[in-house]
Amino acid sequence: MTDTDRFGGRDIARIAVFAALLIALSVMGPIPGPVGVPITAQTLGVMLAGAVLGWRNGAASVLVVLALAAIGLPILSGGKGGLGVFVGPTAGYLIGWVAGAAVVGLIAHSGRRFTAWRVAVANVVGGILVVYAFGVPVQSLVMGLPLAETLLSSTLFLVGDVLKVVVATLLTVVIHRAYPVAFAPRGALAARH
C-alpha cells in the first residue's frame, strides 16, 4: 500500500465538508413520495458528491453520512436515522448512493476535459441506474413484493430523478466555472503545497 493510496488530510477535509453539506441539504426535508419511499434532495447531493469530488472522495463522503445515520444521528431526510433505516425497505437505495456517487465520479472525471454531457451521462448512470440497481431488489426482497411490481412502482420517482439529473448537471457545470480548483485531480491540487 503506497502512501498516495491512503486518504490524506486534504481528502479527509473534503470528505467531511461534503458529508456535512449533504447533511445540511437533507434538513431541507423530504417530499413524502406516493410509494412509501420519500423523494429526497439527498440524491441530488449524491450526484454532486461524485461529480465534484471524484469517485473515491465522493463515495467516501456519502458513506460517512450513512455511518453517522447508523450510529443514531437524525440526518437522513425527514430527521430519520438510526439502524432502522438499514433494515427497512429503503436500505438498498442508501447503499446504492455510495456506489452511485462512485460511478458518477468515475464517468464525470473520465476523459481529459470536463464536459457537461459527460456529467449528464454520469448522473443518469450513477445517480439513477446504479442507485435503482441496488434499491429496487432490496425493496422487493424486504417487502416481499415481486421485482417487476417493485420496479413499476419505483418509476414514480423517475420524473423527480430526471429533474435532479438536470439540476445536478447544471450546478456542476457552474461550480466548475466558479471554483475549478475543486476538480483538479488528487495531488495536482495544491499549488501552495
Added chain:
Amino acid sequence: MISLYRPGRSPLHRLPAEAKLIGMAVLALVVSLWPHTPVTAVGTLLGVLALFALGGFGPREWGRQLWALRWIVVFMAGTQLLFLGPQPALVNTVRVVSVVLLAGVLTLTTRSEDMLDVVERALRPLAHFGVDPWRVAFTLSLTIALVPVIADFGRRVREAQRARGVRLGVRAVVPLLVMSLRHADDVADALSARGIA
C-alpha cells in the same frame, strides 16, 4: 448534534453496544426468515414492543416510532393487498415494521459515541488493508463538528440573497459549495499543521 439516543438506566441502556448489535442482528434475521403466520407476526410485533418497555419506553414512544413508519406501512399494506391478498399483506407489513422497530430500540438505548467506538473496533481487522480505524472515526467526528459551520454558510448565503433582493433558488448551492470547498482547504491546512493527517 442532537442524537436519537434517549438517556436512561434500563437494562437495555446498560448492555454493551456490541452485545446489543449482535443480538439485534440475530433477532432481525430470525424475524425476517421465519415463515410467519398472522399470529406469529403479531406476536413478534408484541415482543418488540415488550423490548421497548424493557428499555423504559411506553406507548407514547411506540406511537412516535410507528408514526415515522406511516408511509412504509401505508404503501406496503396497500400494494400487498392489491397484489398478494390480505393475509400476506398483514404478515409482511408487520414483519418489516417489527424489524425496523427492533433496530430502533437499539438506537434509542445506545449512545452515538459508543456506537462510534464499536465502528472503530470493528474496523481494526481492516488495518491490514490500509484502513486506519482512528482516521475513519476522526472523519466522522470532524463531519459532526462541520455541520453547524456549513449550516451557517447556508444561512449566510440565504441572507445575502435577501439583502441583495435576489432569489437564486437551487442555484444558491453554487456559492454554498464554493464556500464549503474553500473551507475544506483551510481545514486541510489545520489538519496538517496540528499534525493529524
Added chain:
Amino acid sequence: MSEIIELAGVGVTAGETPILRDVSVRLDARRIAVIGANGSGKSTFARLLNGLVAPSAGRVHVHGMDVARQARQVRERVGFVFTNPDAQILMPTPAEDLALSLKGSGLSRREVAERVREELARHGLAAHAHQPAYSLSGGQKQLLALVSVLIRAPRLIVADEPTTLLDLGNARRMADLLIDGIDAQAVIATHDLELAARCDVALRFEGGRLVEVGEPGAVIARYRAEFAAR
C-alpha cells in the same frame, strides 16, 4: 424622502435570550459609526435596518418606511455589505455577480452588460470581469461586494466590518469610498476605530444596550478609556 433612521423601544431576542434591549434613537447624520465590544449588538443593530433581523419589540423606521411592514421597499432602498465577501458574492464571476444585482431593474440585457462594464471599470476591476471571483484578492472581493450593492443605487448603505483583513492601503481606500465616495447615507459597524473616527456620529453598544450616541472622537475616547481602565 427624509433620510432619517429611527428606532423606538426596539428589542431583539434570539429564542429567550435578549440580544438588544430597548434601543431608541433618531439619526439623520450622513455617516454613522457603530462601535462596541464583541457580542455587544453591533451586527444585530445593523441587520435591523434592512430587516434581516426582526425586532421582538418596538419599531424601526428607515427613511420614513416601517422596516417590518414595508420590507420590500426597504430592501430596495437599503444596501447591506457583509463582513465576509465570500458569502455575498453569489455568482461565479464579478461580471455575473453585478449583473445579478441588476436583475429586475427593467434594463435590457445589453444595458445591464454596459452598466456592469462601467461599474467594474470605475472601481478598477475591469481586468477581472470574467475571472472566477474566488481568485480575487481579499481587498478586491470586499470591493466587489460593495460595488454589487452600490450598483443598485441604494439610499442607505449598511456595512458590517467592511475593513476586516484589509491592509492600511485597502482599508483606507474602502474607508474613502464609504465616507466620501458614495452619495447614500451610511451605517458602518466596525472595530476599526480609525474608520469610526471619520464618521459624523458614533453609536456605542454594550451588552445589547445603546449606551452612547455622539461625536465619534469623544465616543471612541471613552470606549478606549474603558478598556484601558480594566
Added chain:
Amino acid sequence: MSEIIELAGVGVTAGETPILRDVSVRLDARRIAVIGANGSGKSTFARLLNGLVAPSAGRVHVHGMDVARQARQVRERVGFVFTNPDAQILMPTPAEDLALSLKGSGLSRREVAERVREELARHGLAAHAHQPAYSLSGGQKQLLALVSVLIRAPRLIVADEPTTLLDLGNARRMADLLIDGIDAQAVIATHDLELAARCDVALRFEGGRLVEVGEPGAVIARYRAEFAAR
C-alpha cells in the same frame, strides 16, 4: 536547541507565479512581527515555517531543523494558529478538540482528560468544555484555537492574523497572551499594528520581498508613512 529561524535565498512559486522571492533572514528574537500590504507574502512566510508551504528555492531552518527534510519534527515543535478558528477547531466540543491535540502524546485517557481540564480552566473556558464549540463567541473560538496549539507545548508559535474581528478587550487579551503569556518563541503575521509594535522585531514584506527587518516602531512608522505618501 537554539531558537533560531533562518531562511537562505528562499523563493516560493504558485505554478509559474512567484509569491516570495529570495528571502534571506536570521531571527533569534522572541517576538517577531510580520507586516505588509495584502498579498505581500506575510501568510506565505508564516506557512513556510512549519512546512505548510514548500520553498521552490533556498532553505528554511527552524531551531536547527530543516523544514523540508524534518517535516515531522518541525510540526511537533512548531504550532500554527490560523486566522479562521472555525477551520482550526476540528472536534465537536472544546474538550474533545484539546484532547485531539494530545493524541500520540503517550498520555493515558485519564491523564489527557486531566490536562484538558487544566488548560480549559487556565484560559477561562472551563464552563464551555462540553458545549458545541461552534456556539462559542468569536473571541472564545480564537482563544480555543490558540490553546489547542499551546497544549502541545510547541517551542515556536506561528500566528496568522490572530486578532482579526476581535474587539479592543479581546484583542488585547490575545496580544497579552502571545506577547507575555507564552514561553515559546512567536511569529505573528498581522495588520494589527498595535500588536506588531509590542514585538521585539518586525519584518516588512512588499510584493513578495522582505524589504525591512528591524525595531518594530521604526518599521511600522515607515510602513505607515508609505501609505500616507500615496
